[in-house]
Amino acid sequence: MSYDFDLFVIGAGSGGVRAARFAAGYGARVAVAESRYLGGTCVNVGCVPKKLLVYGAHFSEEFAQAGNFGWTLEPAKFDWPTLIRNKNREITRLNGIYRNLLINSGVTLLEGHAKMLDDHTVEIDGTRITAANILIATGGWPVIPDIPGREHAIGSNEVFFLEQLPKRVIVVGGGYIAV
Template sequence: GCLVPVSAVPQCTPARIDPQSAMADAQYDYDYFVLGAGSGGVRTSRIAATHGARVAVVECAPLGGTCVNVGCVPKKLMTYGAHFTEEVSGAHAFGWNVEKPTLDWQRFIENKNQEILRLNGIYKRILENAGVTILYGKGAFVDAHTVEVTAEDGSKKTYTSKYITIAVGGWPFVPDIPGKELGITSNEAFYLKERPKRVLIVGGGYIAVEFAGIFHGYGSEVIQIYRGEQWLRGFDGDLRKHLEEEYRRQGIDLRFNTNCTSMSKNAQGGITCTLTDGSTVDVDVAMFATGRKPRTADLRCEAAGVVLDKDGAVVVDEAFLTNAPSVYAIGDVINRMQLTPVALAEGHCLSDTLFGGK
């Protein structure tokens, strides 16, 4: 999501570091090295650079992270587009003579992609204008002051930095069931080449619920299954029940206390999903919306002395400091509040503390 109450955003802790001693240390290539150029990574890089620090950020995917590329932004575009059929269906009562609309899915996806590219470019300019060095590749720790960057062509180069911040975000979790490779996650749902006629969504969190509504709005037949008794755990009870009733009224096939045990290809070129009650459903697309986990598997955190919890999240204190005194972490990778404005606030706060004397 992209909205959060101000009161819920983590506040800055008092600075523990002299900002002058944090910069221009000749023994390091950079004063500040950031792993990941998502919302938090871009913000902390930019703010540190405006305070005068020598900053580099490494990213292996398009700039902007989850929110810009496979999260808030494209999801809102898809949600907006999915409402048009509902609006058109009600237009006649208000005096409008509207022909039955037809969908050009490919045109929509192309336009959505162009908007994402525009935002990628804005992030690039923001970093460059602040004087941040952008490195393209995968970063991993050598030690608590050194990062090895592997470029797309396989070449490797190491960089040293006085401080390093982990801001690599999260990644969709897929349960380990037979045939899981046939399913997609929210990442791939934004880039489907064709609108699926029939979709199975596995999960009952807000991502699953949003995509059920999106696909239904675009005319797909939607089956949503959830292993629990009621979806949207942690949300207001009345809201959960009202949404269930509304989704059922609109024709979405909701099945609670149900899970998927396996997936296989069928003769029609689609996917056959076997459910816990022994029944099967045949669909064009099966989407896992079964949670997200911190993307730390390939960072070699142990080389820097950075401790992870049982879910792979980086363990930090109230000032975002890890067990290693030179390494910090912000955003979804610390698995607290997985929200864009929270990552922005954490990144801004951290750079103000390290380099701004605040």
């Protein structure tokens, strides 16, 4: 049977992008569908923004110790919106890198929600596409359980887009981002 693609990847996170690029590098006709953002959890709402926020948080300690090493500083001032804006700019830059990696590898990038119809058919925005192989590389998504008080909670994804720095937080969980 003839298919539109040899490999169709649902999800353009680290795993999906890598699989697509490698398959295309071996001559396969490859397409990737992504409905949220390129780079997946790590780039957008995980490792990268977490590291940027943690790095930014450590400056207060450095400023406090600077006088002991001969530095005279004006009173330091922190601006949460600037940190978030710069974090967002870095993520946008990384999204562009992922886009270029796919496109430059000869992978067809389809931005939309892909739905499997059968073993060899996906639908994205009303268009049916066939593939000899379909790889589901959608990653995970945080879930807030149905418990009393859940209306006061946000998931780890939303924390990276808060408009104001919270005065207090309670972190539930012990995974990489929580810690």
